[in-house]
Amino acid sequence: MLALRQWWNGFMLVLAWLCAGLAAATLAIIVFYVIQRGAPALNGHFFLSVPTPVGVPGGGVANALIGSVEIIVMASLIAIPIGVMAGIYLALLGKGRLADAVRFFSDVLTGVPSIAIGIFAYTVVVVPQKHFSANSAGVALAVIMLPIIVRTTEEAVRLVNPAIREGALALGIESWKAILLVTVPCARAGIVTGALLGVARVAGESAPLLFTAFGNPVWSTNPNSPIAALPLIVFQYANSPYAEWQQIAWGGALALIVLVFVLNITARVLFPAKGYR
Amino acid sequence: MHRNRFVLGLTGASLAFVLTSAIAGAAGQLTGAGSSFDFPFFSRAFYEYGKQHADVQVNYQSIGSGGGIQQFTAKTVDFGASDVPLNPNEMKAAQASNGDVVQVPVTLGGVVVAYNVQGVAGHLKLDQQTLAGIFLGKITNWNDPAIAKLNAGTTLPSQAIVVAHRADGSGTTYIFTDYLSKISPQWKSSVGTAKTVNWPAQSAIGAKGNEGVAGLIRQTPGAIGYVELAYASQNDISYASLKNSAGQFVLPTVDSVRMAASQKPNVSPDDYSIVDMGGAGSYPIAGYSWVMLWKNQSDANKGKQLVGLFRWLVTDGQTYATNVRYVGLPKNVQGEADRALASIKT
Amino acid sequence: MSLSASATTPVTARRRPQLTGLGDPIILGSFTLAAWLVLLLVAALFITLVIAAWPAIKTVGLTSLQSATWDPNSNKFGVLSFIYGTIVTSAIALVLAGPIGIGAALLLAEVAPKRLATPVALLIELLAAVPSVVFGIWGLYVLAPVMRTVVEPALQRWLGFLPLFQGMYYGIGMLTAGVLLAIMVLPTVTAISRDIFEAVPRDQREAMLALGSTKWEMLTRAVIPYARSGIIGALVLALGRALGEAMAVTMVIGNKPAIALSLFAPGYTMASVLANEFTEATGQQYVAMLIGIGSMLFILSMILNVFARLLVLSVAGARGARR
Numbered sequence: 001m002l003a004l005r006q007w008w009n010g011f012m013l014v015l016a017w018l019c020a021g022l023a024a025a026t027l028a029i030i031v032f033y034v035i036q037r038g039a040p041a042l043n044g045h046f047f048l049s050v051p052t053p054v055g056v057p058g059g060g061v062a063n064a065l066i067g068s069v070e071i072i073v074m075a076s077l078i079a080i081p082i083g084v085m086a087g088i089y090l091a092l093l094g095k096g097r098l099a100d101a102v103r104f105f106s107d108v109l110t111g112v113p114s115i116a117i118g119i120f121a122y123t124v125v126v127v128p129q130k131h132f133s134a135n136s137a138g139v140a141l142a143v144i145m146l147p148i149i150v151r152t153t154e155e156a157v158r159l160v161n162p163a164i165r166e167g168a169l170a171l172g173i174e175s176w177k178a179i180l181l182v183t184v185p186c187a188r189a190g191i192v193t194g195a196l197l198g199v200a201r202v203a204g205e206s207a208p209l210l211f212t213a214f215g216n217p218v219w220s221t222n223p224n225s226p227i228a229a230l231p232l233i234v235f236q237y238a239n240s241p242y243a244e245w246q247q248i249a250w251g252g253a254l255a256l257i258v259l260v261f262v263l264n265i266t267a268r269v270l271f272p273a274k275g276y277r
Numbered sequence: 278m279h280r281n282r283f284v285l286g287l288t289g290a291s292l293a294f295v296l297t298s299a300i301a302g303a304a305g306q307l308t309g310a311g312s313s314f315d316f317p318f319f320s321r322a323f324y325e326y327g328k329q330h331a332d333v334q335v336n337y338q339s340i341g342s343g344g345g346i347q348q349f350t351a352k353t354v355d356f357g358a359s360d361v362p363l364n365p366n367e368m369k370a371a372q373a374s375n376g377d378v379v380q381v382p383v384t385l386g387g388v389v390v391a392y393n394v395q396g397v398a399g400h401l402k403l404d405q406q407t408l409a410g411i412f413l414g415k416i417t418n419w420n421d422p423a424i425a426k427l428n429a430g431t432t433l434p435s436q437a438i439v440v441a442h443r444a445d446g447s448g449t450t451y452i453f454t455d456y457l458s459k460i461s462p463q464w465k466s467s468v469g470t471a472k473t474v475n476w477p478a479q480s481a482i483g484a485k486g487n488e489g490v491a492g493l494i495r496q497t498p499g500a501i502g503y504v505e506l507a508y509a510s511q512n513d514i515s516y517a518s519l520k521n522s523a524g525q526f527v528l529p530t531v532d533s534v535r536m537a538a539s540q541k542p543n544v545s546p547d548d549y550s551i552v553d554m555g556g557a558g559s560y561p562i563a564g565y566s567w568v569m570l571w572k573n574q575s576d577a578n579k580g581k582q583l584v585g586l587f588r589w590l591v592t593d594g595q596t597y598a599t600n601v602r603y604v605g606l607p608k609n610v611q612g613e614a615d616r617a618l619a620s621i622k623t
Numbered sequence: 624m625s626l627s628a629s630a631t632t633p634v635t636a637r638r639r640p641q642l643t644g645l646g647d648p649i650i651l652g653s654f655t656l657a658a659w660l661v662l663l664l665v666a667a668l669f670i671t672l673v674i675a676a677w678p679a680i681k682t683v684g685l686t687s688l689q690s691a692t693w694d695p696n697s698n699k700f701g702v703l704s705f706i707y708g709t710i711v712t713s714a715i716a717l718v719l720a721g722p723i724g725i726g727a728a729l730l731l732a733e734v735a736p737k738r739l740a741t742p743v744a745l746l747i748e749l750l751a752a753v754p755s756v757v758f759g760i761w762g763l764y765v766l767a768p769v770m771r772t773v774v775e776p777a778l779q780r781w782l783g784f785l786p787l788f789q790g791m792y793y794g795i796g797m798l799t800a801g802v803l804l805a806i807m808v809l810p811t812v813t814a815i816s817r818d819i820f821e822a823v824p825r826d827q828r829e830a831m832l833a834l835g836s837t838k839w840e841m842l843t844r845a846v847i848p849y850a851r852s853g854i855i856g857a858l859v860l861a862l863g864r865a866l867g868e869a870m871a872v873t874m875v876i877g878n879k880p881a882i883a884l885s886l887f888a889p890g891y892t893m894a895s896v897l898a899n900e901f902t903e904a905t906g907q908q909y910v911a912m913l914i915g916i917g918s919m920l921f922i923l924s925m926i927l928n929v930f931a932r933l934l935v936l937s938v939a940g941a942r943g944a945r946r
Binding site: 005006008009012013015016017018019020022023024026027028030033034037081082083085086088089090092093094098099101102104105106107108109111112113114115116117119120122123124143146147150174175176177179180200201203204205206207210211214231234235238239246249250253256257260261263264265268 | 753760761
């Protein structure tokens with residue numbers, strides 16, 4: 001009887017080891033393939049040229065890289081100030097129903113499908129503006145980033161010892177100065193982490209860009225025009241039947257993975273406390 | 278404190294970036310969307326035009342003809358492209374949106390029946406009845422006697438047929454189903470001619486764009502589908518030789534498509550179908566592709582750029598068509614295109 | 624948690640009134656405004672989608688839920704096949720990712736030495752950061768061929784008596800989409816379950832072990848029952864993510880609006896029809912119908928999220944729920 005229980009115990013534990021191993025191995029397999037297929041694409045043309053038509057060699061994704069940077073910067077300019085302020089509110093000022101509701105709904109917002117947010121941005125920005133644009137993509141990505149920044153900022157600010165701020169208040173400093181000049185600088189690392197995680201979350205988003213950024217094979221940085229973005233070009237080229245475009249798509253996938261991994265790992269190093277993801 | 282200044286500086290820098298990019302990007306850019314049938318030709322031709330005219334850069338997105346019409350009507354793009362002219366309902370919606378529409382024929386191409394059958398070299402022969410049978414789902418295996426009879430000497434594997442079709446609204450689908458309706462009464466009554474249809478075959482899978490269908494055929498053993506000629510020839514996908522109404526088996530080539538078009542020298546947005554043309558050597562599935570422009574251009578400068586671009590495209594630009602296995606517009610159709618462009622008010 | 628925390632950091636704005644300072648009302652007011660903005664945004668999302676979908680809700684409404692015929696050309700907007708495809712692919716994802724994720728979480732939280740658990744957990748969580756389009760390209764070019772040549776033939780041979788594994792297989796289809804989704808939601812299940820297991824009180828386990836239980840008996844009797852509602856919450860959150868995934872699924876599902884019993888068959892999901900057809904929908908009705916599908920997706924994901932977060936909250940406190 002005991003032997004059977006021991007055997008069962010061992011068996012189930014091995015099974016649990018297999019589960020964890022399988023999960024970690026999946027990542028390794030995906031990363032392996034993306035590097036194997038993508039690395040050969042990462043040459044000078046990839047980073048420095050714009051896309052060329054099929055059959056014209058030397059195409060790259062330079063405009064998509066700049067385009068991605070531009071929409072991420074726009075999204076950050078919208079989401080980071082609002083998110084950080086809302087996060088500070090939750091950590092220091094918020095009480096009662098409003099704070100609970102904000103907390104709850106920003107958590108819920110992280111679960112909204114990004115494609116639905118794309119339709120939202122299309123309806124409120126693209127349709128009134130009458131054209132696809134970089135700024136509509138910025139709005140869509142800002143909505144996706146916002147809840148991550150709110151919640152990370154809140155936790156970062158909350159971890160600052162309240163005694164520090166109270167000390168400042170006791171010296172006669174106004175409350176807002178105490179928050180902005182004493183508490184917030186102490187929470188700096190956590191707030192930057194939130195921003196990095198927000199950027200990491202949206203850097204690879206492609207679904208909302210279909211109806212906002214729209215894509216562009218030529219150079220454009222005009223925020224009012226359609227713009228190229230790396231995830232979009234990966235999607236378009238991956239679905240194409242042309243070997244040279246598929247090659248660029250794998251290269252783009254590799255660039256995206258490297259980018260989000262670097263952002264995530266930096267965030268962890270900056271602010272290793274558990275729960276900041 | 279200096280940390281705060283750093284953050285401030287970063288914010289300032291990114292603001293400056295967005296503002297300067299707003300100014301830098303103001304140079305003329307035309308946006309178009311639609312037919313993926315046109316895409317290989319357009320992407321090449323617009324690329325060359327952009328090299329000659331640094332002030333006119335064209336962003337063409339291959340989202341399917343249905344999408345081209347929709348985005349054109351919604352005025353989110355400067356021009357739309359479709360393999361089928363607007364139907365009366367679409368025309369009504371467009372006119373309600375922004376007045377009269379000018380439709381310009383810009384290219385001529387063939388739709389090929391492409392397949393992925395292991396161990397079959399060369400081009401399979403298919404006649405009308407067999408082709409319709411496959412897409413109706415009545416012929417479900419590559420070793421079906423109907424196919425074998427037409428291809429004596431070729432060993433056909435016992436492999437199930439998978440119909441690959443477009444998942445998006447597509448002018449290519451329109452041209453192809455237009456043909457199937459012409460050759461098969463059963464197709465006409467049960468499925469019909471449209472930019473999207475309900476595919477009757479039991480095993481059918483869809484993909485987005487000519488790109489997607491070509492990719493699907495390459496990936497799926499046993500697949501058969503329809504794509505623009507350029508997509509098949511650029512990708513070394515096998516494609517069939519079809520029996521035309523004159524009883525000949527004809528391969529899709531630039532010449533055989535031109536031959537089909539020459540059977541009907543005058544086309545207009547109201548009378549455009551050139552499928553199932555008889556005559557020796559003409560390939561039966563061909564069609565023109567059209568660009569839609571607003572008759573009254575609100576932005577005079579943009580209007581001039583658009584007219585200039587398409588004047589070039591329907592004349593000198595046609596040389597790039599043959600490069601990518603499209604067929605240059607016949608002279609009289611070029612004239613028709615020119616007249617249409619002349620009616621645009623800028 | 625939120626209440627206790629705000630109680631320890633009381634608002635002290637009024638402790639030393641400063642008549643000269645307008646800073647407090649302006650700056651603190653703008654913090655409050657930012658918080659309101661978050662709420663307004665959620666409301667705006669909901670209202671915008673419903674208004675934009677209204678022409679469809681008004682004309683087709685519930686009848687569209689009774690038909691599987693999606694033929695926009697003849698104004699037939701049956702969405703049943705999208706709902707079916709969404710449910711089937713998400714269900715496959717949960718059936719695969721649920722046990723594996725929970726098993727991995729148990730190991731990481733309870734069995735593995737910290738030295739090993741931390742890097743493995745990091746790897747699994749990096750998996751969550753991989754963009755969906757990367758999963759898509761990998762699914763299309765690596766997973767789909769493996770499914771077609773290895774997995775699907777084997778399933779058909781051994782389990783072909785079940786209708787689920789009959790018929791043609793293409794490598795592209797609902798099963799492949801489900802497997803890809805399983806990989807995508809695996810980190811969600813693992814990370815949240817791990818937090819929940821770690822939130823289970825220590826003393827119970829020690830009591831079990833002291834009574835002579837094996838480690839596994841301790842886990843099944845002292846840890847899992849306590850964590851049950853939290854784990855269900857983790858699965859529901861994973862379900863929410865699977866339902867709304869558009870790009871990766873579009874690339875491998877075959878995009879066919881039909882209801883097939885076989886998992887090998889191509890299908891279509893609510894999110895992937897949006898990715899394919901939204902920019903090309905012609906006519907007010909068609910656009911409104913697609914936005915209607917988008918709002919269904921939005922509302923569904925809201926309901927699932929609210930439900931899941933309440934469950935997770937009940938076990939692990941705010942930490943587990945904020946993912």
